[in-house]
Amino acid sequence: xxxxxxxxxxxxxxxxxxxxxxxxxxxxxxxxxxxxxxxxxxxxxxxxxxxxxxxxxxxxxxxxxxxxxxxxxxxxxxxxxxxxxxxxxxxxxxxxxxxxxxxxxxxxxxxxxxxxxxxxxxxxxxxxxxxxxxxxxxxxxxxxxxxxxxxxxxxxxxxxxxxxxxxxxxxxxxxxxxxxxxxxxxxxxxxxxxxxxxxxxxxxxxxxxxxxxxxxxxxxxxxxxxxxxxxxxxxxxxxxxxxxxxxxxxxxxxxxxxxxxxxxxxxxxxxxxxxxxxxxxxxxxxxxxxxxxxxxxxxxxxxxxxxxxxxxxxxxxxxxxxxxxxxxxxxxxxxxxxxxxxxxxxxxxxxxxxxxxxxxxxxxxxxxxxxxxxxxxxxxxxxxxxxxxxxxxxxxxxxxxxxxxxxxxxxxxxxxxxxxxxxxxxxxxxxxxxxxxxxxxxxxxxxxxxxxxxxxxxxxxxxxxxxxxxxxxxxxxxxxxxxxxxxxxxxxxxxxxxxxxxxxxxxxxxxxxxxxxxxxxxxxxxxxxxxxxxxxxxxxxxxxxxxxxxxxxxxxxxxxxxxxxxxxxxxxxxxxxxxxxxxxxxxxxxxxxxxxxxxxxxxxxxxxxxxxxxxx
Amino acid sequence: xxxxxxxxxxxxxxxxxxxxxxxxxxxxxxxxxxxxxxxxxxxxxxxxxxxxxxxxxxxxxxxxxxxxxxxxxxxxxxxxxxxxxxxxxxxxxxxxxxxxxxxxxxxxxxxxxxxxxxxxxxxxxxxxxxxxxxxxxxxxxxxxxxxxxxxxxxxxxxxxxxxxxxxxxxxxxxxxxxxxxxxxxxxxxxxxxxxxxxxxxxxxxxxxxxxxxxxxxxxxxxxxxxxxx
Numbered sequence: 001x002x003x004x005x006x007x008x009x010x011x012x013x014x015x016x017x018x019x020x021x022x023x024x025x026x027x028x029x030x031x032x033x034x035x036x037x038x039x040x041x042x043x044x045x046x047x048x049x050x051x052x053x054x055x056x057x058x059x060x061x062x063x064x065x066x067x068x069x070x071x072x073x074x075x076x077x078x079x080x081x082x083x084x085x086x087x088x089x090x091x092x093x094x095x096x097x098x099x100x101x102x103x104x105x106x107x108x109x110x111x112x113x114x115x116x117x118x119x120x121x122x123x124x125x126x127x128x129x130x131x132x133x134x135x136x137x138x139x140x141x142x143x144x145x146x147x148x149x150x151x152x153x154x155x156x157x158x159x160x161x162x163x164x165x166x167x168x169x170x171x172x173x174x175x176x177x178x179x180x181x182x183x184x185x186x187x188x189x190x191x192x193x194x195x196x197x198x199x200x201x202x203x204x205x206x207x208x209x210x211x212x213x214x215x216x217x218x219x220x221x222x223x224x225x226x227x228x229x230x231x232x233x234x235x236x237x238x239x240x241x242x243x244x245x246x247x248x249x250x251x252x253x254x255x256x257x258x259x260x261x262x263x264x265x266x267x268x269x270x271x272x273x274x275x276x277x278x279x280x281x282x283x284x285x286x287x288x289x290x291x292x293x294x295x296x297x298x299x300x301x302x303x304x305x306x307x308x309x310x311x312x313x314x315x316x317x318x319x320x321x322x323x324x325x326x327x328x329x330x331x332x333x334x335x336x337x338x339x340x341x342x343x344x345x346x347x348x349x350x351x352x353x354x355x356x357x358x359x360x361x362x363x364x365x366x367x368x369x370x371x372x373x374x375x376x377x378x379x380x381x382x383x384x385x386x387x388x389x390x391x392x393x394x395x396x397x398x399x400x401x402x403x404x405x406x407x408x409x410x411x412x413x414x415x416x417x418x419x420x421x422x423x424x425x426x427x428x429x430x431x432x433x434x435x436x437x438x439x440x441x442x443x444x445x446x447x448x449x450x451x452x453x454x455x456x457x458x459x460x461x462x463x464x465x466x467x468x469x470x471x472x473x474x475x476x477x478x479x480x481x482x483x484x485x486x487x488x489x490x491x492x493x494x495x496x497x498x499x500x501x502x503x504x505x506x507x508x509x510x511x512x513x514x515x516x517x518x519x520x521x522x523x524x525x526x527x528x529x530x531x532x533x534x535x536x537x538x539x540x541x542x543x544x545x546x547x548x549x550x551x552x553x554x555x556x557x558x559x560x561x562x563x564x565x566x567x568x569x570x571x572x573x574x575x576x577x578x579x580x581x582x583x584x585x586x587x588x589x590x591x592x593x594x595x596x597x598x599x600x601x602x603x604x605x606x607x608x609x610x611x612x613x614x615x616x
Numbered sequence: 617x618x619x620x621x622x623x624x625x626x627x628x629x630x631x632x633x634x635x636x637x638x639x640x641x642x643x644x645x646x647x648x649x650x651x652x653x654x655x656x657x658x659x660x661x662x663x664x665x666x667x668x669x670x671x672x673x674x675x676x677x678x679x680x681x682x683x684x685x686x687x688x689x690x691x692x693x694x695x696x697x698x699x700x701x702x703x704x705x706x707x708x709x710x711x712x713x714x715x716x717x718x719x720x721x722x723x724x725x726x727x728x729x730x731x732x733x734x735x736x737x738x739x740x741x742x743x744x745x746x747x748x749x750x751x752x753x754x755x756x757x758x759x760x761x762x763x764x765x766x767x768x769x770x771x772x773x774x775x776x777x778x779x780x781x782x783x784x785x786x787x788x789x790x791x792x793x794x795x796x797x798x799x800x801x802x803x804x805x806x807x808x809x810x811x812x813x814x815x816x817x818x819x820x821x822x823x824x825x826x827x828x829x830x831x832x833x834x835x836x837x838x839x840x841x842x843x844x845x
Contacts, residue, residue, distance in 0.1 A: 167688075167691075210679065212679055212683075215683075217683075378688060379691045382689060382690075382692050382693075387682065387686060389682055389686070413710075413713055414709040414713070416687065416705050417709050417713075419710070473702070473703075474706075475687070475702055476686070476687045
């Protein structure tokens with residue numbers, strides 16, 4: 001069995017983290033470009049090569065038709081849901097089979113879980129390179145307000161990436177875990193509000209931290225949010241505002257999806273970031289007519305512009321508090337999560353509402369991934385001194401007569417949660433009972449999210465005689481399971497629930513097969529490439545040192561040893577055994593230790609030449 | 617007849633090590649999850665079927681059992697134990713949700729005692745309220761009409777606010793009655809009263825529940841209309 005990691009699969013950026021054995025603290029794993037953030041961008045080459053992260057992000061401008069960002073917005077969603085998204089995001093929906101959306105990227109089309117799986121696979125690679133071991137299990141975070149279909153889509157993405165998803169953890173809950181570990185909760189029973197505004201989603205969760213003899217319990221009291229509210233909306237407002245300005249002053253109207261608009265958006269995001277630090281900043285943008293558009297932004301103007309987005313977050317905040325039966329003043333700690341919470345207006349608004357300074361000690365971009373690593377560690381070990389008790393964000397209901405919804409599991413119920421309903425037939429020899437499962441708070445079925453429709457098979461009998469007990473169960477991931485039991489015969493079976501949105505088992509199976517085609521080289525292969533690269537660079541360095549003057553100071557037998565090691569390493573690199581290459585690298589390192597010291601000393605003395613002692 | 621006080625169906629021995637069980641969910645000596653059919657929510661918490669429940673104790677027991685049953689502890693366990701943990705912990709959560717709420721608790725007790733049938737929530741207006749309810753419905757109709765016609769609704773709103781207050785007071789009254797009948801039930805359990813006594817008390821509890829649910833629906837719908845007006 002391989003390692004287990006925690007993954008934050010974000011709208012804008014994704015991260016992977018683990019628990020460092022030495023410090024017992026969670027840490028994010030850096031990628032090949034140094035940083036821990038992997039932009040959630042995917043680009044497909046004509047030859048089928050998949051680029052993820054920074055290299056894909058660079059192609060947003062040059063090859064937009066092969067590149068996609070913010071794919072999280074499409075997870076678990078149907079065609080009808082995304083009409084608004086299509087106006088704002090350049091998704092190229094190519095075809096629709098049933099309710100599954102496919103996005104065109106170059107020559108091929110992909111589902112949202114497939115594209116997300118490419119991001120997950122990239123993070124898996126980062127972690128494997130870091131550990132030098134395979135990684136096959138993960139805890140993945142999701143917005144707390146994600147519904148069943150969005151959660152299922154995330155779990156499918158994990159599976160497609162070759163990861164066993166041990167648990168989906170709600171993002172604000174994960175953040176609370178990371179903070180809890182960072183700062184031991186002072187008083188038992190402390191109430192914490194986590195305000196999490198990411199790139200595309202907003203969550204608010206209210207938790208209670210309880211210290212017991214067994215350990216610390218993180219009990220979620222309530223959660224609320226908006227899966228379509230985030231930093232992207234702020235960027236959209238900025239973009240619309242500037243488009244209008246340019247139209248007025250320069251009579252240029254460019255489509256929001258064009259290359260130039262994307263470039264402008266990039267500039268505007270940079271401007272937004274700089275206004276978190278400074279009071280004013282100037283936008284300078286080269287227009288297609290050769291002129292330069294200039295606009296001075298003050299923080300006050302930005303605040304006025306984004307106020308509607310900030311205000312929209314406060315409605316879920318108030319609802320979450322009402323559901324937890326708490327007043328703002330009864331919250332002991334407030335935690336800010338998500339890059340968008342760096343915006344000064346948001347900090348100020350949250351602080352004023354709760355009447356206390358929010359916590360921002362942990363990097364708001366990393367804190368969710370760190371919490372995911374904590375939970376991954378807990379699950380990996382089986383038993384621990386921390387326990388997470390989460391809730392379901394939305395009420396579960398079934399359609400009753402006249403299109404109304406009968407709630408069977410209320411929102412904010414602790415999960416796992418279940419409910420039983422008894423069904424019977426209305427006419428003689430009826431052979432099926434139709435059941436429609438929904439999620440949401442509205443009273444009519446058409447206003448709620450359809451999760452599944454299925455028909456219970458009933459043996460022919462007089463009306464009202466069959467008694468079928470249907471058990472609805474929301475598991476610890478917030479995902480629905482349905483089982484039916486014939487009360488008269490005692491026969492139980494799992495009901496195959498065909499999801500209204502998302503992928504069925506056969507589709508996943510097919511994609512799994514296909515994913516092998518897309519999969520990058522396996523672990524050993526990648527190790528081999530890395531070992532060869534390292535061998536190359538040490539060989540070059542050694543050759544250079546051997547050609548330098550310092551080599552004269554080295555005894556002949558030592559030089560012979562170095563040359564033998566060089567030969568052995570060169571030979572190893574022609575083979576397939578990465579472990580052997582590593583061994584030969586170590587041997588060469590040993591042999592050249594003395595030489596390296598001499599080279600280093602010369603370099604230092606050269607560098608210091610001509611400088612006085614005081615300068616050193 | 618079984619006296620009320622000993623009604624409980626806790627299984628007595630562990631299915632795995634055959635040691636005596638202290639509770640219905642997990643074996644204290646071997647840690648094996650149990651799968652008894654039909655354990656009721658009271659038994660799950662080791663409580664008698666009484667309607668007064670001490671909240672602090674209930675919560676403590678809930679957290680204690682959560683530590684043992686939560687699926688997080690069974691990630692690396694056998695398929696069978698993972699399923700059991702999911703089942704048991706969902707039952708625990710459902711039980712806690714039900715017993716925490718005083719009204720849900722009464723409904724549940726009546727359901728397991730066989731005194732409350734499915735679908736009984738849709739009831740008719742209590743006869744003595746008929747006149748007031750009729751009047752209220754008239755006002756609500758007038759309000760909707762006035763609103764769509766754009767007429768002045770200030771006077772109607774005042775009337776409806778008064779009605780809301782009136783029915784709110786009636787709701788509090790029912791709650792008080794229910795509490796006092798619940799105390800009677802608890803005493804009957806403590807005294808080991810006979811089945812017939814228990815049945816009589818439950819019939820009254822059932823009436824309180826129906827009346828409560830009816831009045832509550834009224835209060836909610838008036839509040840909703842007023843909020844929209």
